[in-house]
Amino acid sequence: MDKPPISRYPVPALQDLPEDLRARILEVQEKAGFVPNVFLALAHRPAEWRAFMAYHDALLLKDSGSLSKGEREMIIVATSAANHCLYCVVAHGAILRVYEKKPLIAEQIAVNPQKADISPRQRAMLAFAMKVCDESHRVDEADFELLRGHGFDDEDIWDIGAITAFFGLSNRMANLSAMRPNDEFYLLGRVPRNKT
Amino acid sequence: MDKPPISRYPVPALQDLPEDLRARILEVQEKAGFVPNVFLALAHRPAEWRAFMAYHDALLLKDSGSLSKGEREMIIVATSAANHCLYCVVAHGAILRVYEKKPLIAEQIAVNPQKADISPRQRAMLAFAMKVCDESHRVDEADFELLRGHGFDDEDIWDIGAITAFFGLSNRMANLSAMRPNDEFYLLGRVPRNKT
Amino acid sequence: MDKPPISRYPVPALQDLPEDLRARILEVQEKAGFVPNVFLALAHRPAEWRAFMAYHDALLLKDSGSLSKGEREMIIVATSAANHCLYCVVAHGAILRVYEKKPLIAEQIAVNPQKADISPRQRAMLAFAMKVCDESHRVDEADFELLRGHGFDDEDIWDIGAITAFFGLSNRMANLSAMRPNDEFYLLGRVPRNKT
Amino acid sequence: MDKPPISRYPVPALQDLPEDLRARILEVQEKAGFVPNVFLALAHRPAEWRAFMAYHDALLLKDSGSLSKGEREMIIVATSAANHCLYCVVAHGAILRVYEKKPLIAEQIAVNPQKADISPRQRAMLAFAMKVCDESHRVDEADFELLRGHGFDDEDIWDIGAITAFFGLSNRMANLSAMRPNDEFYLLGRVPRNKT
Amino acid sequence: MDKPPISRYPVPALQDLPEDLRARILEVQEKAGFVPNVFLALAHRPAEWRAFMAYHDALLLKDSGSLSKGEREMIIVATSAANHCLYCVVAHGAILRVYEKKPLIAEQIAVNPQKADISPRQRAMLAFAMKVCDESHRVDEADFELLRGHGFDDEDIWDIGAITAFFGLSNRMANLSAMRPNDEFYLLGRVPRNKT
């Protein structure tokens, strides 16, 4: 059977891409062993691709703040599940398992953050992310107070909100374009490396 | 009475900003007569600011496609109202009035797109934008067919969806930071230029 | 271009109206400088018109109670926005601006009462109005206690609830009849009188 | 055990009421055998009482139009159940049973109009009433077309919408004041008169 | 007029049923004076019928725990109303009236549990049942604490949740099959026995 397409829109061939896109894609392929489909599907629009990746990197690659890389992925998985975005739940679920070295955590957070094996601090973080996702206009000072009580400072709160907001964009683009997650993501991080 | 702050977060002074941010801000001020607060409030995070503006420009300044500049603003106003984002409803409501030269259109679209004085094509465009805004996972081929029947091609549909997705991010950042629209926006485009 | 009709239903000419309707309409015209369309659109049914105006006057023209005229308009704007009623948001938004002498307040309250430049007491008043608007069956003693803590007595609470209830009726009639706000309302109260 | 109060607010004694209220109340008592609590509970505010009754009579006592008296009560019961208003479901459920001479119809319509023993025309009527009740801003020309196909003219459609709108007000006032239905209503119309 | 069918599906004749089903049905008929339609409608699938009745009996006929028989019926009526299940609201509303000897209680609980003439303990019980009915994934330790404060132990809480869960199944089967309540239920428990 033919593989279903990875996007409802045309997907450019690697050789037809602007040099900066191609370079980044080859770098990711080198590191991950495959090219996550989002890099190819969004390349349909190079200018938007560049802005998307710049935003992504500003939020997820930065070193400052108290949010661990795993916690950032928790936010992505929880809010992407609320937005019913298959691409982000599957791709970031994989990254979350890898970062946290917890093979069960992605399904736990996707289905019901309340029942996940996470800390009370992380539970508060996800409750706030869900509020930004679903009803950001109700965010108020009381939410900030609550999060500060869990040790988050205001910059951390910006991070939680901004990651939620950015993946709200990402989820909608993935749903619009019927973006398909790479098969590789489904299994990633489920089995300890030395076992496979 | 003191003016309320334009953001819950610290707002950098113009002279403390990186050169590229300052240049863009001065350019906008030159053109508009004032600096829209979003340029200052988001400057709290220069890397995110740059990505945000690049995305904004890619979607709103591009010349291709069949969506007029006014139609793009209609999408922003309709979906920002659904997200209860005061900044975007007020700021882009102003821009919409100016582009369309219709002083009543912003409130019409913000309160109920169905009752606005717009064309059936624009009504279909806004209905799709609202679907991407509220339940993007239900977008399917039938939506594309419907829009094609109104003369939109698939690139236009990407534009509608992407503008909605981007302002979904923008709305959440504005709500998170309690971003305040400039007073100037409220009156802009309501009175024919030669009358004031 | 022809002006769109102000109602989906036939609108009687002034000279065809019963004397009491005509007298009131002329009085309003005298005072406001134009006839708000609700007076004409509902005149399609004189008996209902009379009851509507009597109810309106009982709630909005009375002198007793601690709710200012501006506060009553805040309730109308907030709940009419929740009901997506263009007529009431635009017409009462104008009246609100005039009463409060605050040109920004109508959009603030229509888009997100939490972010409006109002007092904590007014915020509590609007939260209760929204509860009566959206889920009146959940109103309970705790709501009364909360409002009493802000200085409202039980008669004030009846006023808040009754204004909300009456405009719930009004919003539905305006939406049913596709009632169109007068163009004049959009600009009213935005510019200090001596400036125009 | 003491009877619970019929309202959260003070209920005036009959002798303390303005003459016109007392006259109407005595007339109702004469006819029904008891005074429905709404007449007493709303008498807390005579001016509003008068407007309420005038509106009520204009919609429910009028002879024109194709809606039978039973059909008007169907609308009231269906929308009052959606608004979780005990007073109106119980009181108008009783009147509905009496008018239609169908002892089962009130529960059927309150719980699920789709499953009630009513005609397709009545089902369409209630579907429209529910739309006016829950999302009146989505009412459009297609709804009118559908109802016309069932033999309703535009005046009938106004009636359906106006009854829904008026009881939306009534439901909110009853919920606000914790209005209690008279015990008599619960049994009314359940047993053929000659059997009891 | 022909009686409407009691199910969208074929209803087996008593003589065609397996012996155990027939025996139970005759026993119920003996006791109640008529056969509640659920026994006949579900008999379309004998294996499911047996499991259904076993579950029902395990929850409703057991003697242990602090929930009275009337309280169990309150749970059924409140959650079945939320699920818009006519069969269960009418049939169990009747049983509730009989057990509690309160002719008004079924409508009170079906329309708005908050306004019913029940104890604070029963109100907390129904609030929890509604949570299990509508958003069981949000049940957490705080709910258990609250109920313990009203004197429920953890086995009682299981009972509340399990009755809600079982009637969630029952409501869906009744809605799927368009199950019709027996006419007898509507009047049951409304009039003191010695008066009829």
Add this chain to the structure above:
Amino acid sequence: MDKPPISRYPVPALQDLPEDLRARILEVQEKAGFVPNVFLALAHRPAEWRAFMAYHDALLLKDSGSLSKGEREMIIVATSAANHCLYCVVAHGAILRVYEKKPLIAEQIAVNPQKADISPRQRAMLAFAMKVCDESHRVDEADFELLRGHGFDDEDIWDIGAITAFFGLSNRMANLSAMRPNDEFYLLGRVPRNKT
């Protein structure tokens, strides 16, 4: 680290269980290699356990009807995800992967049935299941017609609805008791047997 408990309620030891429960549990263990936690967690109440398993077997082990075993699991996964039930999404997701021999299908259906790699017939089946899950009172003849057009007969439709209804019960019991899926389920069916 200690394993978290599999239920908020006490879990009986195998040797303390009634003989019939123990026998079934040992049989399952023999077949699956481990005991799914639902068998142990629900054993807290043997009478309910028996009814639960009888219902389960009547729906899932029967040979008649056109629904394949994999399709029944699709229904369970889709509706359990809507109910945010971690146990059922994970456990039945595993069974679904095994039956369908499709390692990606569980996440696809849990996150967004519209985007799953399934047939149009299966998509219609899941749309109906979701309707029974979320708003069973709206099920009507048109739904039956639609499903018949996809080759389902009325017995199949009963099966779809009954599986949905039964897992609605199961989801609520799992959420009530904080039932934890066995770790084994997460990986099951993801890798072809001969590869591990």
